[in-house]
Amino acid sequence: xxxxxxxxxxxxxxxxxxxxxxxxxxFTAIVDxxxxxxxxxxxxxxxxxxALWAVDAGIASVTKSSTLTVRSANYKxxxxxxxxxxxxxxxxxxx
Numbered sequence: 001x002x003x004x005x006x007x008x009x010x011x012x013x014x015x016x017x018x019x020x021x022x023x024x025x026x027f028t029a030i031v032d033x034x035x036x037x038x039x040x041x042x043x044x045x046x047x048x049x050x051a052l053w054a055v056d057a058g059i060a061s062v063t064k065s066s067t068l069t070v071r072s073a074n075y076k077x078x079x080x081x082x083x084x085x086x087x088x089x090x091x092x093x094x095x
Contacts, residue, residue, distance in 0.1 A: 062090070
């Protein structure tokens with residue numbers, strides 16, 4: 001069975017959190033706080049970053065200049081990664 005827009009909205013209703021957009025407006029997204037570690041040539045590195053999963057239709061007003069408030073912290077959009085199914089992953093950086 002293919003996912004429908006109603007399925008995506010139900011998923012956001014169950015697991016999503018509110019995200020505020022600078023200048024007004026908000027949308028619901030699934031917060032994906034990720035951690036990555038790597039080692040190269042004896043040098044170890046670690047990084048943590050924030051990403052959001054949102055329905056394409058809900059984020060039309062989000063641009064690289066937007067400040068997004070998630071869990072009381074401010075972020076800027078680093079890049080948007082639409083997956084072609086109606087979802088977009090928004091990779092954020094600290095504002």
